[in-house]
Amino acid sequence: EPVLSEEQARAKNLLYALTLDGKPHAALLHGVTGSGKTSVVLSLCRSLIDDGKTAIVLVPEIALTWQSVSAFAAVFGGRLAVIHSRLSGGERLDTFRRIRRGEVDIVLGTRSAVFAPLERLGAVIIDEEQEHTYKSEQTPRYSAKDVARFRCAYHKALLVFSSATPSVETYAKAMSGQYTINRLTKRYSSSELPNVRIVDMLTDALSQSSNFSEELKNRLQYNLDNGRQSILLINRRGYNTFAECKACGHVMTCPSCSISMTYHHANGRLMCHYCGYSEPFTDTCPECGSHDVRYSGTGTQKIEDELSVIFPNARILRMDADSTMGRYSHENKLKDFSDGKYDILLGTQMVAKGLDFENVTLVGVINADQQLNNDDFRSQERTFDLLTQVVGRAGRGKYEGTAVIQTCNPENDVIQIAARQDYDTFFIDELKTRKLLIYPPYCDICLVGFVGENEAKVRSASQKFTDMLKKELSGNYSDQKIIALGPMTARVSKISNKFRYRLILKCKNSKRFRALMSDLLKKVGSDRVFGDVSVYIDINPENII
Template sequence: MKYINVAINLPVKNLFKQFTYAVPPQLDHVDVGWRVVVPFGYQTVEGFVTSLAAAAPAEYECKEILATLDTRPWFDAEMLATANWLSEYYLCSPAEAMRLFIPGKTSIKRQAVYNDEGKLIAYDYENKLKIKTRICFVVTKAGREALVAYNKRLRAQMHALEVLAEAERPLSGEELASVQVSAATLRILCEKGWSERSEQRVLRNSYANRTELKESLHLTDEQRQAVEAIGSAITEPHQETFLLQGITGSGKTEVYLRAAAQAMEAGKQVLLLVPEIALTAQIVKRFQAWFGDEVAVAHSKLSQNERADVWYKMRTNSAKLLIGVRSAVFAPFSDLGLIIIDEEHESSYKQDERPNYHARTVALKRAQLSGIPVVLGSATPDLESFYKARQGTYTHLRLLQRANGSMLPHVEIADMRLELQRGNKSVLSAALNDALLQTAVQGEQAIVLLNRRGFSTFVMCRDCGESIVCPHCAVALVYHSAGEAMRCHYCGNTAPIPDECPNCHSRRIRFFGTGTQKAEAEIAELPEIRILRMDQDSTVKKFAHEDILKSFSSGEYNVLLGTQMVAKGHDIPNVTLVGILSADSTLNLPDFRASERTFALLTQAAGRAGRGDRAGHVVLQTYDPDNPVIKLAATQDYDAFAASELEIRQELGYPPYTEILKITVLDKEEVRGSSLAQRIVNFLQTLQLEHPEQELLVLGPFPAIVAKVRDLYRMNILVKCPQMELVKRALWNSEFKECRNVFFDVDPVSVV
């Protein structure tokens, strides 16, 4: 009997153990990498075969696997190696790592089976992934002979045979009906043996028929040099990481297109990662114009079945180029030859749920295992990437000029302290107000960035100062005018607007701060303004991002207001003005990356202006106009910012000069959670004493900046170490690894 070890795919974080199963003779082909259906207790679950076992286990009864979920192994050698690395690097179970590679958290749906007395006896299952098929027809040899003989009395049948004979592929009933071939005629052809019918898989494509004409631009010298450098790593395949640093509007996408074309001409597949679903529409159009049906798209708004079809295209080489958000990094490829990561600095590449992987880190690992190049593109690179380029670990490619020869926009800093002194209580400074009016009169367009959703940021009692907070989270509720309700942006809890203060019962309740809905209402009052809002509330529906951008690009609206998603990647020639409200809102967060995030967001937002043949203008509103980060963002001087910030990072011992691990303990009881967190700190401090040469630093425990979410108190511990392997190994072998309420965030993008 053959035995295999299986990682059980259940939604639990502490199931690190793998279980041995017997393989029945009819499934003897099952080996490492297969997905199988196995009995587990009283359940029927999906499992991943991780290795072969020498014998049956002595400590428990060895059950047989029930079935397979595919006709071939799901995981190839590279995917298995990546999953094993991911489990060790991010301190998660093998099953947690492996389920990232499948389209959906599980591929089977369990169903309870009851006896006649209503007693549960077992769980049955069905495959959640539904393959879409259609009936197709082909002409047979006998049919071709009948067509040569041609019987004029069978005109309809002869016509059908002509259509089938001319086709180079099987034709569906719908396709044949469109050329006047009826179902009755097809039935007769099959009865005579002149045609054969078969069932063929239909691959869903939400982006079908969305192509535009191919636009091939003349490369600048800088772009050409970048394409040649990347091309050398494609034509003579080897692992090399390129940091493509280009100012906004310098034509990084054109470099991506040329590099992708070279890889595809060499018979290779390409993965292009983008940070936001909002960015997929415009970049997909450009790539589809070049490569047509060779392009597949994956993002969070696709259904599980649509995602499964995308994964099938890449695995079977039916598509050559995959564009997707961070989860696309786990797609199965037939022959991957190039990975491109656009806006590589974006924090949205980091998964905020366990396992807390970073798509860029995973992509670099897959590239290393496959021996292929990676292109990291950004106008404001992640400081760790920039440091590696400066050290020579990455090949640094720079685009210092805009591709169309235009200048970077003029940036005007509006001091909101002076605006208040002058009696201006609007969300708009006088400068931005005037600029919006002028832009509308001239028939041009503007983008306004405000990084807050909702109508007002918080609601407060003017008598006692009490804010209206979420009963489940330690955070203020945000007022949303749509639905006249208050909403928690952490747990989604909604509550009606109170008539009186819950603390002192005063009726003097006031709305404070500004959200996108309030800003929208105020800007809409300006003459000639036709405003459109894009934030999480307005983009719930599938393709909502694309529809909003299409309406704006067409000129139907002349102002686009939104959160971060309006600041990145959009290339709309008629946008000549960008307004940035509350430019310093994220600057003073207690996080070592606050300055970097602020600089990147302001620079990216400013870069949306003046990308056509008209000069761009940016109004940057702030209460801290003398802050060096604000000033450097206004001049878009990345190198000066990076030099200053890296010096601070080195002094304080932050990445890239050290590695960080954030440990979070969650508990319904604050005291119990704090006690467990302190035990972890004691464990790490003992490790610190045993290895003084490691420069290990343990900070905490301390409450998270939002100390309670969904009724769970959150305690954080920060660990700093130049090489984190010792700490990871110690935690892997500790009791804390399998604690359900302990979470490890390796290389966190935020320490709060």
């Protein structure tokens, strides 16, 4: 069991006290990266078990279960069960039977673990609670956070949200007093937050076509020379992100989806990351016939190649959805990196969060601008979260850490605030924007989606639903105040030969509003206009476009 610092012990004791009065409670454990939130959670779980209670601990990704399993298994041994999507049906059934028989005290897993049939539930702890993976975007559409809230109310248990960068909605509830807030302001032991360098790629890139700055190259070389490890983040998989004809400007798109295909160097094919379609790359343009198709954009595979040229002797480990398809590939790759078999870990956002390697003293963000200019109201929050989290991977052991953030927009407020790891300033600024534009936490968002193979029918169905909504709002549900945006095509308007439209409603997710949506869905089921169109409703989705 971990030894807690004074600050950690205070946080743990405050959380534990909330489990003693037989009432449901919710709390936020907010600590800087490397402050030892996992140790607090471990100690809390130990106390709950001593009281004859059980607990569920949720982590956002399978990649993060490896280190968590190691830490929890060391304390709880055979009384621990692990649940995630890579388990076979038989393994999942065996695990649930063990839980049913009362052989398990702690369940650790991704979002589906929230349904684990534990009795005497004392707490549900949600680690990195801001992560989008806690929301299921497919049927059944559910939020693990909402399910956890319900279970804790039912079992009169404690719900703990844990993060260095909590979602704006969660932090707003903590600030308003709905949740108890517990802060960890210092890193555990003697380690300090890393020194952050922001590099302007417009002036400091090695060359016009290079993805590396002189500073990042020099610091990587220093780490290689001194036996230290480095982590590099590029949040795009593949080699090049699109292929374009330089003669006519045609971009190679998927025939089944309205999205450009990504070039994968390993098999020389263009691939669609939405439906899985692939075709061999050719330099002949299907539109104008010229032999001038070139690829552009940068993914993990291209960065891996560029690294190999700059540092031919470096041992490079790439982690993305393509390289971790195997059953135990996450665990095996991370263990190899932990054991020092690689010098540089390169990957998408799966390498940015929750990982704890003592020998990592350098973190590099290849392109901090990628997500910043996304057209979703959460794009600023996601950029801040990703940068803060990945910066926090450096200097977690006895060596001082450094982070290099490469950007073409070094003066950007979000990048500057993330470099300082100043969550409170970011929260205040973001809250002002959300209030001005009326976005959560100042409202809920209900997305009504329309999907079908005939675009005209899908468009007609979305308009008919909107008309039905207007009629209800001027009649039986005139008490409901709703701001409607749309209907309109989704950003990716076609996936797997199905067209997608959506209607976005800013609302209050009340019993009355849900009754309105239920009535509308019943009418949809009996209307021929919706015959070939699927209609679904998603409350507070992670992506609204």
